[in-house]
Amino acid sequence: MRTIGGVALAIFDLDNTLIDRAGAFRRWAEGFAAGCELGAGEVDWLERADGDGYTPRERLVAAILERYGVRVPVERLRAELVECVEVDPVVPRRLDELRAAGWKVAVATNGATAQQWAKLRRTGLDAHVDAVAVSEEVGAGKPDLRMFVAAAERCGERLTAETWMTGDCPVRDVGGARSAGLRTVWLHRGRRWEHGEPGPDEVAGDIAAAFDSLCRLAGGVSTP
Ligand SMILES: [Mg+2]
Structure with a gap:
């Protein structure tokens, strides 16, 4: 696996990214x-x-x-x-693959702490990531830089130009991450990018495609 400047770090949004x-x-x-x-x-x-x-x-x-x-x-x-929350079985499997390849994986999600953690526990995703940052307890929500910093620090890492943020919100996820100097994967969910240039580094139609992009572009694990 190729990494530049240390361990590869992937940060994921939760709602409409890791879960539907x-x-x-x-x-x-x-x-x-x-x-x-x-x-x-x-x-x-x-x-x-x-x-x-x-x-x-x-x-x-x-x-x-x-x-x-x-x-x-x-x-x-x-x-x-x-x-009512369900998770695609591909998600925990692909998270495990990233971590097995040496990535650190974090969730950065806006919302109420108890509810977001309840979703993570119900889906079992809490066992497949290294760290979680919820806006309520961080004291700031995406696109605020503090959310991305908190997610990285809880993995024992820092943000670098090789840190990836994957999410569905053009402003909170992609815009916030780009302002923080991160690389981005945007889940388009049937929408066009209408939020100015430069857009996201990668556009994905679903979470499986987003994992494919991460692995391909960062030189991580190959897709099955
Ligand atoms: Mg979202």
């Missing part, structure tokens, strides 16, 4: 709609209200209360969403 957060919300919305005997179109409304997870939870539950007259406590929503 959008799928988890849709499963939750389908269950909620069925429980309330709502029309099928309401699942789409709930997805729009969720804003891909970026709508503040208090605002989301207020919108649900206003539309359906159903009070969903934020903590219950968070717990139920965790129950």
